[in-house]
Amino acid sequence: MAIVVRLDVMLALRKMKARDLAEQIGITEQNVSLLRQGKVKGVRFETLDRICEVLECKPGDILDREE
Template sequence: MPIVLTLDVMLARRKMRSRELAERVGITEANLSLLKSGKVRGVRFDTLSRICAILECQPGDLLRYDPGPEPAEPEASP
């Protein structure tokens, strides 16, 4: 997916553990772990808002667009 979550970077900058953030946001550590690893297909705006408030950051500090390499075009048959 071209959207990359950099939540782990922000946690390190704020010297906060995942467990503490999960408790303060009101989500499970398992869900936070999925969010950190990028294995989610979406995030609720209210959850993102709480994360930003606790980490004192902007959504753009946690999300990055990385399109990656373009898929190869199939070769035409002769």
């Protein structure tokens, strides 16, 4: 079982670039890239909340669990 990050899907649906998201939520583009690739071990709720606010979505739209 694994947690899967679907940030790419939400960015595509919103027609937004990772660079723009990074600027709006106040983190580096590199950190957004690592998050998109699922190469992070965790994410702060504050950061997740800002992502959801900018993308107008819920955490479940970004994170999923696969068996």
